[in-house]
Amino acid sequence: MDTALVGTIVVIVTAMIFNYTNGFHDAANAIATSVSTRALTPRVALAMAAVGNLVGSFFGAKVAKTVGEGIVKLPSGSQSLVIVFAGLLGAIVWNLITWYYGLPASSSHSLIGGLVGATLAAVAMGVNGSVQWGGIVDKVVVPMVISPVIGLVLGYLVMIALMWLFRRYAPGKLNRGFRYAQTASAAAMSLGHGMQDAAKTMGIVVLALVVGGQQSDYSIPLWVYFLTAIVIAAGTFSGGWRVIRTLGRRIIHLDPPQGFAAETTASAVLYVAAIGFGAPISTTHTITAAIMGVGATKRLSAVRWGVAGNIVTAWVLTLPAAAIIALVVYLVAHLAAG
Template identity: 40%
Template sequence: METVLVLTILIVIGALAFDFINGFHDTANAIATSVSTKALTPRRAIILAAVMNFVGAMTFTGVAKTISKDIVDPFTLQNGSLVILSALIAGIAWNLITWYYGIPSSSSHAIIGSIAGAAIASAGFGAIHASGFLKILQALLISPILAFVVGFIVYSIFKIVFKNNNLPKTNKRFRYIQVATAALQSYTHGTNDAQKAMGIITMALIANGYADTTDIPFWVQFSCALAMGLGTSVGGWKIIKTVGGKIMKIRPVNGVAADLTGASVIFGASALGVPVSTTHVISSSILGVGSAHRVKGVKWGTAQTMLITWVITLPISATLAGLTYFILNIFF
């Protein structure tokens, strides 16, 4: 079997593994608030998230096209197979490390940083598609800030509208609404996060001569959606505990505000075809809601730890991918 074909198969397997891991790593964020408020049992929340992630992943391909062409040019990428395989290995490694320690790190930062790092190791900084890469970085930077602000505003409106309502009764009603908002947030997660693996596989198909367009083949879309859904079904309890309880004490009304905020920002990004970190967006929306509810009630120490992880993820994953590329280059 030709080396190129073997590498392509390894990349497809690696990309599906990345999506599977993403399922239990990042999807935990989408259902954390509904589990923490007991709006849904963990089992039902995971089943709901798995189904809605699959549906979301089958709905959009814009983000996948952005990933396949805006970081590097797959048509001119040197040693494309090794670059992409190195990126996947580094991204998976960082995801597993942060999952093990229960840190809600960004899979988006990990894979985007990894692609850039491996490409630079292969052909220098000239391999990076500057304008496209800058557009992605802007989306990654702006989206959590937007989520914080929108979360603050949404919960401030909730406080005004429901200020005269009985709190226990209001929370009971919002617990039912949370089922819908958890489903919505899981759906939007699928529209953005599952797209990244689709883009990576398509990039490999182009680089290795098996495709001549950035259009996403149906089998790629379906297999990535399935991998994401299956990964979600495994669950991500460590990250659920961090997002659902260690940022602030979440009540149903807080959860609905955070879910609506996260879903709207993520869906807006998917509609524009830009990848964002669902981890950043959801966590920032909870921080925004928490700040509007009671600033002292937010556990800023946890937020600081998450922020540090967010900042270091991209450069660490880029470095890991570069080192992985040099190692693989010895054998292939």
């Protein structure tokens, strides 16, 4: 069998392992609020999240294009496949570390950090390639800062609006109604997660196909859509209960109207970023910020800011940590091959 083809297959399999960890790591993004408010049972919520990820992936072509073409520029050849492989391993390791400690860090930024770290290591070793810093600033760093701020402010405003609109309703009746409404908002959140996170893996698979010489352009084959969607759906259905507990209970105890407001806010931000701008934003950052904004309407002290601070620390560390891990992986692989 052709060496380049074997290398491409290895990278695609590794991408699917990352995709699976992304599914169980970020399952909390779509279902934590619905589970914590008892709007949905855990199994029903996970099944809904899996289906939403499956469907949403078919609407994420712009995000896939950004990840495949806009982060790093690599020539065709086995060295580039090693770079992509090392980047994926960096992302997988950081995903597992943050999952173990129950921190809802960004799988998206793990992936981007891994790619950047591996590429920088390769360039330092004389490989022809480059990091597209302009694309990273425009499509990653700026959205990374803006999307949580929008989620926080919009979550606060949406919750204030709901409190005013339903101010005359009895709490019991209101909670029952919003438990039903959360079925729709959780489904919307799952769809947005598929648009973003499944699409990022699709971009990596296409990058591997191009640098591995298996195709000449960055178009997404139909089988890539199905394979990526099925794997992330399987990962989602396996659950990520450590992270679910953090998002659903440890930041703030949510009631159904608050859960609905947080999910509606986050899904709206995800849709605009994916369809409007093709920006690979973090679903984790967006829903966490929306939960904080919604919780702040009760009173600022209702949000456990210490837990929130730990989460923000994980956000800040994700890009450089995944980059360092990927850099080390590449250097080890390079030395082993040499």
